[in-house]
Amino acid sequence: MSTKDRIILAAKELFSTKGYHETKVSDIVEKAGVAQGTFYLYFKSKEDLFLELIKTLHRRLMEDLEKYYHKEDSFEVKIKNLLEDFITEIYNNKEIAIIFFHYLLGINEEFKNIYIQKISDLQKLLAKIIEKDLPSQDSFVVSNLIIGYIRQLIFNCLLIKNESLERLKERLGQDLCIIFKSIK
Amino acid sequence: MSTKDRIILAAKELFSTKGYHETKVSDIVEKAGVAQGTFYLYFKSKEDLFLELIKTLHRRLMEDLEKYYHKEDSFEVKIKNLLEDFITEIYNNKEIAIIFFHYLLGINEEFKNIYIQKISDLQKLLAKIIEKDLPSQDSFVVSNLIIGYIRQLIFNCLLIKNESLERLKERLGQDLCIIFKSIK
Amino acid sequence: MSTKDRIILAAKELFSTKGYHETKVSDIVEKAGVAQGTFYLYFKSKEDLFLELIKTLHRRLMEDLEKYYHKEDSFEVKIKNLLEDFITEIYNNKEIAIIFFHYLLGINEEFKNIYIQKISDLQKLLAKIIEKDLPSQDSFVVSNLIIGYIRQLIFNCLLIKNESLERLKERLGQDLCIIFKSIK
Amino acid sequence: MSTKDRIILAAKELFSTKGYHETKVSDIVEKAGVAQGTFYLYFKSKEDLFLELIKTLHRRLMEDLEKYYHKEDSFEVKIKNLLEDFITEIYNNKEIAIIFFHYLLGINEEFKNIYIQKISDLQKLLAKIIEKDLPSQDSFVVSNLIIGYIRQLIFNCLLIKNESLERLKERLGQDLCIIFKSIK
DNA sequence: CATGAATGAGTTTTCATTCAT
DNA sequence: AATGAATGAAAACTCATTCAT
Known part of the structure; x- marks a missing residue:
């Protein structure tokens, strides 16, 4: 799976469990197994x-x-x-x-x-x-x-x-x- | 209206307009016309x-x-x-x-x-x-x-x-x- | 000296020594002896x-x-x-x-x-x-x-x-x- | 023009327009038309x-x-x-x-x-x-x-x-x- | 030679909460 | 009761640099 898809998958699960505000970008990247900065290669912001x-x-x-x-x-x-x-x-x-x-x-x-x-x-x-x-x-x-x-x-x-x-x-x-x- | 009621009134309006996370304690006290610290005389937390x-x-x-x-x-x-x-x-x-x-x-x-x-x-x-x-x-x-x-x-x-x-x-x-x- | 003046004094000295970009807000508040958040009580931004x-x-x-x-x-x-x-x-x-x-x-x-x-x-x-x-x-x-x-x-x-x-x-x-x- | 010269040319123009800190390595390589990593083949650092x-x-x-x-x-x-x-x-x-x-x-x-x-x-x-x-x-x-x-x-x-x-x-x-x- | 995806340390900023007055 | 200045932990985001290809 591509890095971008891994981030999207992690984000979907976290947003749907914890809500938007309680899902931190750090949660998403940790779950996706990528570094913090990688997130911002694919998305302008949360x-x-x-x-x-x-x-x-x-x-x-x-x-x-x-x-x-x-x-x-x-x-x-x-x-x-x-x-x-x-x-x-x-x-x-x-x-x-x-x-x-x-x-x-x-x-x-x-x-x-x-x-x-x-x-x-x-x-x-x-x-x-x-x-x-x-x-x-x-x-x-x-x-x-x-x-x-x-x-x-x-x-x-x-x-x-x-x-x-x-x-x-x-x-x-x-x-x-x-x-x-x-x-x- | 009591101070507590003024805070509750302000909070109700703000929460229902902006949501929980986007409503800051500072918004509530400003709308209620009381000081920041006053909030914590009546409520343990947001x-x-x-x-x-x-x-x-x-x-x-x-x-x-x-x-x-x-x-x-x-x-x-x-x-x-x-x-x-x-x-x-x-x-x-x-x-x-x-x-x-x-x-x-x-x-x-x-x-x-x-x-x-x-x-x-x-x-x-x-x-x-x-x-x-x-x-x-x-x-x-x-x-x-x-x-x-x-x-x-x-x-x-x-x-x-x-x-x-x-x-x-x-x-x-x-x-x-x-x-x-x-x-x- | 007021808190605001202490921040201004620290900032002046640091900016003039290290330049704008190399002076971090953390440098300023440390030199002024105040907390990070205090800076933003007095100034919108660096x-x-x-x-x-x-x-x-x-x-x-x-x-x-x-x-x-x-x-x-x-x-x-x-x-x-x-x-x-x-x-x-x-x-x-x-x-x-x-x-x-x-x-x-x-x-x-x-x-x-x-x-x-x-x-x-x-x-x-x-x-x-x-x-x-x-x-x-x-x-x-x-x-x-x-x-x-x-x-x-x-x-x-x-x-x-x-x-x-x-x-x-x-x-x-x-x-x-x-x-x-x-x-x- | 050699790759190195293209990088130098781009850097000169950007530094003189935007200053040192506001010129990102990514700006330079984009203007020079080379990849991010290519910069570091010719220069140890910015x-x-x-x-x-x-x-x-x-x-x-x-x-x-x-x-x-x-x-x-x-x-x-x-x-x-x-x-x-x-x-x-x-x-x-x-x-x-x-x-x-x-x-x-x-x-x-x-x-x-x-x-x-x-x-x-x-x-x-x-x-x-x-x-x-x-x-x-x-x-x-x-x-x-x-x-x-x-x-x-x-x-x-x-x-x-x-x-x-x-x-x-x-x-x-x-x-x-x-x-x-x-x-x- | 050249690439560009990935990194992660570092920075600014926010804001709920505290506490001396 | 009420104040509001001060706190500091926590968050989003940036970007120089690396490295496998």
């Missing part, structure tokens, strides 16, 4: 690395959603597939997902604004996708509920219980029944 | 004050819920009254609610564990309350969904839009219809 | 303290010159008194004078520009003062020579030989004879 | 390169002066030719001249001593040359004034205005008239 992680996940989640914008499946099938893709991406980037959905908001004002912006991007795109099947006001409420649901799933299944991807999809299947009942 | 805020809100929310444990109303009436009381308490302690539900988890490992403990206390009590009307497995899922819903409400209505208590209750009423559809 | 020293001396030298702008003495008397006042001020702020006239230019680009600006301020004011007695082109050349002479005096008498104020004035007297010969 | 530049200019200036030690021209002709050679050498090594005459003194204690030593070498040789025409005490004062004059010329004409060699010699001619008036 903040720079942190935002790179956040932005990468955000871009991927957006791309995952975009693929569904033109899909012509039935509402329930589309939502089911979309959410399965979404939580697969999240599962494959557990640590950053935890950081993104649960830590980012409380770090400082700058990051708070980034969180609000990025979460609203996701929510709006989701709303646009389901607008074809629901009136626009409802699509907004539902997209909001879905984001909240995903966030809760990350907390319960990844942050607390560290469940497998299979278990995650299983839960999703069950919960979708309830959700569909409520919105149709 | 952490001590922070936890006092968190614990106070948590205790109040628990007390609000407990009152409903022995209520014999119908499920829907009980839940509706309970949530109205709950969000009223939250509204009256907006800043700490934001800190509690959105910031606490990401500060450090110690606070993460406190968050997990306290949020699970709330959720379990809620589950116990609705267990009378629902099978225990469902009560767990529903209490979980309700906490997630409340959290989302705090984010959208208090943190981002800063809406009034009336508007909050209005939304709650509308959303409960959907929620009840899904759980019955 | 640069901030350095510029405060420079600006204070520059302001004083400008004020010394300004007093002569409206004096109606003969050219030779005026110049003699003016230069005596000037070198007295310089003598009383030896260390900063050495920093100002000999070190400032070579520290970095920012300080280079400050030096060019401030030395040109002094030179222009001096030129204005002697313009009454000399044609404007000559006044420019002469003020330039005088600044150069003062600079050389600081190097030889203060930086290398550390001579007394009396010896400095004595030299000035002798040298002025030569200078007057050349410009009249 | 200091080593810097001193090589300084010593080379100093040796050349000393050699320029030495040629006049046995010249039997009249005082005025000798001084005029000598200074023309001197400023031609300086003009051809502008950047190092600026570093030598204006930056070296303020870098650190080691370089300060080197400056004092080298400038005093130059001044003493100059004094020896003019001792044949002037009493020894006067020769010292005059050599001192000449060095001060040269320094001022470098500041005004090379560092600030970047004038041509022709313009430099023109000024020298004019100024020498004044200087000769004062010392004879």
